[in-house]
Amino acid sequence: MIEKEVTVTIENGLHARPAAQLVQQASQYQSKLELVIGQQKINAKSILHLMSVAISEGQTIKVMVDGEDEQEAWTFIASFLQPGNESTLR
């Protein structure tokens, strides 16, 4: 189980197109992938969950990854939420 805070640096936040890409790519991992935004905990593999939250650029959210490929899944989601910032993730 990996649980870390991430400050989202996607330009303009997680709007329609990146949200769709996130679901598509997150679905390739076995691990449970959850995001905690304020009081809400959502499944990052569910487009409906992602549609129900607004994640803006500069916002800090909690990422929870749990499962056999959690390291790979964490690396993916962290670099997805912080494009161009891969070196600081580990």
Added chain:
Amino acid sequence: MKYVSLVLISHSYEIVSGLKKLLSQVQPDVPIAIAGGAEGGIGTNALDIQTAIESVYSEKGVVVLFDLGSALINAEMALEMLEPHENIKIADAPLVEGAYAAVVEAGLGSSLSEVVRASESAKELVKIHR
């Protein structure tokens, strides 16, 4: 065909034309056809809907989304005009949110019933948490 296709119906051509543009940016691989307006004005037309469905039909299935009540009548009429159609489903969903959820789900290679479920679940969506 790898993906479930979508057909978008609106009383306004511009609504579905713009929505298709949005969805194609989100997921360019999913086939989308539109039927909007009637006789150059506002309305829907069963023949246009039938043509739209035929243009993206595949064994994988087609989800039809519409905007307002009376579009349903023409959508159902279009289905009656087509050959038997177990794999064409009309979704009970809000057009924009439902189509967005559907295109993402379809892009994952999901089945027809999964795509219908995703689009219909958009009805329950809470957009503002106060």
